[in-house]
Amino acid sequence: MSANSTSLLISTYNWPEALELVLKSILHQTVEVNEILIADDGSDDRTKSVIDAFKKNTSIPIKHFWHEDKGFRKTIIMNEALTNADSDYIIQIDGDIIMHPNFIADHISDAKKGLYIKGSRSMLSDDRTKQIIATKNINIHPLTEGVGSKINASRIPMLSFLFRGDKHRSNNLRGCNFSFWKKDFLAVNGYNNDLEGWGHEDIELAARLTNLGIKQRQLKLKAVCFHLYHKINPRHNEDLNYKKYLAVAKNGTVKCKNGIKHL
Template sequence: MQTSVIISTYNSPLWLQKVLWGYFAQDRHDFELVIADDGSSDETREMLAAMAPNSPVPIAHVWQPDEGFQKCRILNKAIAVAQGERILLTDGDCVPRRDFVEVHTRLAQPDRFLTGGYFKLPPNVSKALTQDDIAGQQAFNAFWLMRHGLPFTSKLLKVVATSPFDEWLNRLSPARPTWNGHSASCLRSQAIQINGFNEDMQYGGLDVEFGLRLRHVGIEPRHIRYSAIALHLHHGHGYVTQGMKERSHGVKENTRHNRLTWAERGLSQWLDSSNRATLLRDDRLTRF
């Protein structure tokens, strides 16, 4: 299996369902979906069980008990159970265009990690997306988006840019090429090399810190902001506290300043000597 697409989620089954419709409509099917579930209620598990028979690709659901915001921990467990050579990380509120996996696969390089962007939708447009809109790709049409209330702005370039213009825009983008957790990929072996995500972090910079350690071992980023397109569904951040952000910022800056390459509390907790997953008794792994 070439790629494991790891999708983080927490108690957002309606949004996750829209995201899965996007992966069911991909141009290629040589990947698996790994749902990294940070303690959702049974509603998410039941939704996955209902959708799995219609999936063109295997689905794995790795779940841990709810102990607050522990995204780094569940991402590490998802990497541990992933069976692909490459990992492509995204979120359960990012609906991919049909070439999303294809772009990450085609542009992959052994000494690079790929970092994409997203196109943020307001609440009304997020709710309006239907299965037909996603499967038929109308949702990625600028005119469809504007008909549903999205104002015309220069950001629509992310939706309408096609080859070769997308590559030009990738090179011209002033955005810093960091690891973006909604659209980023590397070799699974590279994630193991830096010990995955830093579980001393919660919200605030956890993705950037992961990317810093990749860069410190010589794996440089490549922008694909205008090539791998995902629609970001609207949601709040009620789980975020100022203390959480400040602590995570401190960890990130320590990694940057000291050029750290290894997370002391990371992925190795969830792997045996053969790099196979070892989860806790209360964790659940279901493969559909």
């Protein structure tokens, strides 16, 4: 069952050069989304300038959600953006993900009630990333030097079923290529704001979706995207956040207490 309406959610923080390329890849999509949501974790005015310039090149409604930079508070701004989504289906990426032209179409074609979709990504090298940013050429071929994981970089829809499977699984989700039904997101009370700092907010959300009874559909050879290289973010609370994920998975928790609503 395909979605009636679809929102593209992009998370971003102070990398306007990357966001510009991500937005450019929207213009190349074979299927348009109904709206674009940008969850901005406190970027400076350069990001707003990129978004304002992009608005002149598209008729798709754009909603920019921003809060003050007080450290890593991604879950809070993601919850705000998603609560205000007007569509029934959400496709989520990061602000450093360049989408294949069929990315949106592929997610929509595999959307089904009772499932969320976990896609893959091809990692770009530092040199390839610098070249793409310098030239703004986002036509990326899977066999090009500096394009990692040739399987993740290749789109062969007729073979996608070989990898798919629909399983109760959460520990392998990456929020940079992820789609789900808004009603399911609301049912688990959204992202958990008790996860402080970088790490594991995506699998913790997936664990609660799993506990709700939602299965994961894996997409490979479809919904292809490319991750621009950047240095690894500080991960001071990663272990603590992972322990919270394990507790959710063990205890069967469906709703977090500190999410969209304070329960």
